[in-house]
Amino acid sequence: MQREEIEALFDQHAASYDEQWANLAPMRDALNLLISSALSALPADAHVLCVGAGTGSEILYLAQQFPGWRFTVLEPSAAMMEACRRRTEAHGIAARCDYHTGYLETLPSGRRFNGATSLLVSQFILDREERTGFFREIAERLVPDGYLFSADLSADQGTDDYRRLLDVWLRMLTRAEVPKERVDQMTRMYARDVGVLPPEQVGTIIRDGGFNPPTPIFQGGLIHAWFTTLAPLPD
Numbered sequence: 001m002q003r004e005e006i007e008a009l010f011d012q013h014a015a016s017y018d019e020q021w022a023n024l025a026p027m028r029d030a031l032n033l034l035i036s037s038a039l040s041a042l043p044a045d046a047h048v049l050c051v052g053a054g055t056g057s058e059i060l061y062l063a064q065q066f067p068g069w070r071f072t073v074l075e076p077s078a079a080m081m082e083a084c085r086r087r088t089e090a091h092g093i094a095a096r097c098d099y100h101t102g103y104l105e106t107l108p109s110g111r112r113f114n115g116a117t118s119l120l121v122s123q124f125i126l127d128r129e130e131r132t133g134f135f136r137e138i139a140e141r142l143v144p145d146g147y148l149f150s151a152d153l154s155a156d157q158g159t160d161d162y163r164r165l166l167d168v169w170l171r172m173l174t175r176a177e178v179p180k181e182r183v184d185q186m187t188r189m190y191a192r193d194v195g196v197l198p199p200e201q202v203g204t205i206i207r208d209g210g211f212n213p214p215t216p217i218f219q220g221g222l223i224h225a226w227f228t229t230l231a232p233l234p235d
């Protein structure tokens with residue numbers, strides 16, 4: 001998808017985003033539990049970059065688990081960012097957040113982060129080189145041995161497994177009371193506008209962006225997640 005289309009899509013859905021996904025909280029809870037465990041080796045005063053933070057769900061969780069951590073919130077949709085700002089204010093953690101409305105390449109350079117999260121973001125980049133570049137931009141902003149936790153929709157779309165999984169996934173969304181027109185929109189997007197790639201290919205893209213081979217840590221329906229650390233620079 002083009003950036004303007006992505007921004008327009010999330011601007012449009014920001015007001016209803018949290019309510020819409022509320023019934024899928026168990027999936028979110030599982031991811032948050034795993035992120036906090038994978039990143040728990042970071043220092044007590046770690047600074048974490050949250051890429052495509054949306055309304056900030058993982059930030060609220062991590063801020064509560066790790067009271068000394070700071071967060072840089074990166075989000076291109078102004079409406080999603082505004083929702084995130086309001087939520088972090090309501091939870092009393094806004095003073096621990098720096099907000100950047102935009103993309104990685106416009107994030108002021110100079111700061112090195114101890115860790116980064118990217119949840120359901122890189123899937124919107126259809127061009128493989130660009131998607132690798134997205135992870136490279138994250139890698140360039142991490143300290144040596146810095147951590148990455150990344151999740152995306154992932155599957156081999158040409159297989160019967162995918163068709164069966166998609167069927168259950170769409171039924172899950174319907175049972176979770178996601179409005180029908182939104183489910184239909186997502187079904188169309190998975191086929192055309194979202195880079196749903198097999199898990200091994202996503203792992204390779206992350207690695208090619210400058211990370212050690214990522215460890216798969218989660219699958220919940222179509223969502224897969226990986227964690228890894230920054231690869232050492234070649235001599």
Ligand SMILES: C[S@@+](CC[C@H](N)C(=O)[O-])C[C@H]1O[C@@H](n2cnc3c(N)ncnc32)[C@H](O)[C@@H]1O
Nearest residue numbers: 006010051052053054076077080119120121124
């Ligand atoms: C599906 S939402 C996920 C939001 C949040 N990470 C979560 O898990 O709830 C994807 C978010 O990524 C943002 N996004 C899309 N493309 C991006 C990019 N290239 N860089 C940073 N953020 C991006 C969108 O604006 C949107 O808020």
